[in-house]
Amino acid sequence: MRAPITDPTFQILPATPDMLSDILSLEEACFSSPWTRKMLEAELTGNQFAHFLVALQKEQGETGGPTAVIGYHCFWIVFEELRLMNLAVQASMRRRGVGRALVTEAIRRGLTHTATRAVLEVRASNEPAQSLYRRLGFVEISRRPRYYSNPDEDAVLMELDPLTLETQRRRDNVLATGGGSTTTDSR
Numbered sequence: 251m252r253a254p255i256t257d258p259t260f261q262i263l264p265a266t267p268d269m270l271s272d273i274l275s276l277e278e279a280c281f282s283s284p285w286t287r288k289m290l291e292a293e294l295t296g297n298q299f300a301h302f303l304v305a306l307q308k309e310q311g312e313t314g315g316p317t318a319v320i321g322y323h324c325f326w327i328v329f330e331e332l333r334l335m336n337l338a339v340q341a342s343m344r345r346r347g348v349g350r351a352l353v354t355e356a357i358r359r360g361l362t363h364t365a366t367r368a369v370l371e372v373r374a375s376n377e378p379a380q381s382l383y384r385r386l387g388f389v390e391i392s393r394r395p396r397y398y399s400n401p402d403e404d405a406v407l408m409e410l411d412p413l414t415l416e417t418q419r420r421r422d423n424v425l426a427t428g429g430g431s432t433t434t435d436s437r
């Protein structure tokens with residue numbers, strides 16, 4: 251079976267301004283042209299379309315409250331469009347479902363607002379991210395030559411249209427059962 255999105259070792263929550271330094275550290279560790287503190291702050295507090303989620307690693311032990319920021323995701327909901335912006339997971343915490351959980355929560359929030367489709371841009375060489383998005387049902391729709399700098403690279407534009415969690419659940423179930431079933435879970 252696939253790892254559940256609600257992994258007990260981490261929690262997805264809206265970001266708050268006091269998390270800015272942790273988010274900035276992740277941003278700087280993960281991207282060759284990172285957003286600055288000012289840019290992140292503007293998204294977090296001054297952009298009416300922007301939403302910010304963090305993945306918090308839960309403390310070990312009985313008291314177990316949320317602690318370290320191990321991932322974050324910034325996305326915009328602009329009327330019918332969910333636009334996935336920055337997504338980053340701490341290197342030591344990858345391949346545990348954190349990225350998938352962040353994007354799935356963004357989609358859920360988009361759907362409960364006004365979004366009916368989701369779009370994103372990703373570096374052509376970024377196979378891990380493209381694989382994650384494909385896994386969630388996104389498909390490539392076009393490319394923008396030399397869209398990125400540092401280093402120069404094409405952007406792949408991907409889209410999920412229509413935007414449904416149902417479609418993703420079916421895909422996940424088909425993958426999990428080796429193609430034999432399309433029944434959905436009860437979440």
Ligand SMILES: CC(C)(COP(=O)(O)OP(=O)(O)OC[C@H]1O[C@@H](n2cnc3c(N)ncnc32)[C@H](O)[C@@H]1OP(=O)(O)O)[C@@H](O)C(=O)NCCC(=O)NCCS
Nearest residue numbers: 280337338339344345346347348349350372378379381382
């Ligand atoms: C892309 C990124 C956010 C993925 O985060 P993650 O928490 O490791 O992703 P998940 O564990 O949720 O992976 C979900 C699925 O995506 C795919 N995937 C993720 N990383 C992959 C990799 N390195 N190679 C191949 N497939 C990968 C797999 O299908 C995976 O499912 P599986 O583990 O059951 O096989 C992370 O690698 C990262 O922060 N990269 C640097 C920043 C970045 O590139 N951000 C995206 C910009 S568009």
